[in-house]
Amino acid sequence: MEYAQRLLGLLDAWPVRVVLGLTLFYVCLRIALLPPHRPKQTREVANLPGPPSPPYVGWLIGNMGDIAEFRDTVMHPDWIKMGWTGRCQHIFGQETIWTYDPVAMGSILQQADVWQRADNTERLLGRITGSGLLTAKGADHRRQRRIVNPAFSTNAIKAMIPTMFDKADLCANILGQCVDDDSLEHFAARYPPKPEDRVAGARKVDLLALMSKLTQDVIGAAGFNTDLESLRPKENALDSSIQFMLNTLFDDTIILMAQNLFWSLDKIPLRNRRAMKACRGVMEKLSARLMRDRAAQLATEPEEADEDKVPDMLDLLVKANMAEREDQRLSDEEVRSQLLTLLFAGSTTTAGTICSLLRFMAKHPDIQARLREEIESTEERPNFETLNALPLLDAVVRETLRLEPPASCTVRTNVQDTVIPLSVPVRGRDGTMIEKALPVGKGSYVFLSISSLQQHPDVWGPDAAEFNPDRYKDPTIPKMNIPGMWGGLAAFISGPHHCIGFRLALAEIKVATVTLLRHFSFDELPSKPDIFIVMNVASRPEVKGESGGQMPLLVRRVEATA
Template identity: 30%
Template structure:
């Protein structure tokens, strides 16, 4: 017992010493960072940096980001977890450099860890050759002809949603308040199920019960969005990934349910493809499996079954909001849509509606589904700028030196709302821009 206690004590001491070493290294890297003289907001929290105020204050108008840009310029630093400096830039030359140098600037390890824990190590997560391999296998499943085949699913579920809302409104005397986000999420889930892997969630059925897979999805995403210090530490510091969190059990159970049903769907899809006389499915999973089983695809270029499984509304809610407060756009769009003489339009018929296309583009500009993304420098680099910056010593610079491991934030929503790119009315749904 004494030896075991000593062993545990030694192990604990070693872990503590390693933790102190990592912390001291972090402090040293921060003190010697090439960004140390770059202007930026003060660090309000040793633990959270500026992340908490970014989460709490950033609105659709990006008021916080606008204040920072006004105070510090288009390129500045802010503080992430444990006060680590992150580069933030709206500079077009810098953004072009970062986005074009995909071998240098890749998704941060923390981002990949978080995404892979939710959606697996799919094309959204992996980088480099693995990403190219998965893209090569996936491309046939996302060709225009295949997407055209799926349009009928999108339209059918849209009609079902319309009928559900009309019936609900009629049952309440013709006037009702609708929680549209909830219904749109259900429609989206149904579409993903049928178009993605030929699975009927039946979420839009008002009298239906939540099935096992939809419950697992809901549980997993709910647990992944609850703020907690342990998941943050595990994401940003691999050393802490041995720590357990109260939500881990729930997330593991959901993942196991998804894996079990996913493997069943995968087996059924493979069996159907082997029996060519039976194979008629056009869902993305079946097309992906068929592409992966192609005889001209080398074995080392194929994806594993796990890779295949990992492939597999908010925007519509914002679209309805934007249309509700822009009656002129709403009326013009309705007029164009009514010119289509069927309630089951094909993709070609929808693509032939220019005003619809313009409205969708403007909504996606103003209400981007993804507000920002993080990249991490895989090596030391020098980023060119079109707008020079002045350091704390008064020296003007037209480049920024970054060190390997430096986190860089690409503010997608900030770019879409930037007056420098879009004019002074960039943060409004512009009727003129969609004429």
């Protein structure tokens, strides 16, 4: 009794109260924020190699420190050395398995019914695009994909090439004005040039801004037969809302991740949340107008006039909206979401890739000169076949997508206990080898690191980290079978969710490169800003010390350099 009274007496001391209060708060927080589901951890997963969690705050922040430090490649180089498959910890004790073993990745991506997109990825994408292809699952996904597929066939892409050149020419005109004329300086660069970047006959230009406008207009014109008017040297609501959203999306990374894990935090009105809502509002208004106009047009068009016409994306979507058979029909909401998905997924990824490619050209003037020579050896507007027959252009696009893929990773979670096949054995924490298969419990998160696979020296040679388009002359490269759709790369992944727009993207990147390199040369800025790629919805270039996405390069007219 006396002992209990002495213990209670201790509560009068304020340090004891503070410690007890904090402990109680921590316990309540852990209970309130328990992740939605915890996978059953198998012995083999527990034994996977991986970085230790930091002391004291391990449960709270996991290995986020390492992840944040390497936002561009996503996987910390020290982790890569630990094994092709391993495990790390996200915030709030969320365990994540990583792999860049090509056999494991291929098997996971192929079994889309067992391995689905992770809820948190879907929730984030769903806020932007609604219930389109990027978020649909199972039978819904198969139905949506079947309906949209014809708009991405080789024939459909061939028919889009002239439109792509029209838009690329318009883009080149604006770029020309930016180079020649001070009046467009505000349009050309996000930040004014430093004194050393003011070079006669050349201009600092933010190519990300321009390429984003170009790729939006290409989707508008080629996919929806509509001028979205992003490529105008004036404010455009669609472009501004997309850029504002992308620039704010990862403002509060930890809170955003927490919101994606816990529904209870979803209502915090962060700036990025408001930006997402505003952007979705602009895109929805636009898609409602597109649907209304096309439905009216289809209703008045005589049926037989359609015979030779390759249907565009909007045709297919609006017709599916009117279809009588349920397995061929898309609801109003699904059509709207599909439009948002195509507009969004189709522009951010491709714009980033064109920027990366131009920067590689700026860093490697010798390759830029060789590529320009190849481009000048062909006609002004090469057709689909000729575009694909330019070997250096193909190798440069491949090398760009290898080193800076717009989606540097993707995450999957399994709906049942299963086994992941491995082609590269892993040494476990206890020193034993995990050889051919990794049993995993239902609800595991697996992080598929596209970048790590695409930059591994065992696959691409000792100079894997370097930009070297000539590596593809060696027929033994890549040295492993990569689970991908094109060029021996994983950039467009494989399986039922592989990128539906990969042919369109490749054609668009090539058309833009041919047009821009014919007329302009690209150099790094003399002030040598530290440009790095950050994870966003799609990877995005930024400059150290400056806010928002941008790709500033020094641009001059080719005639001026001759």
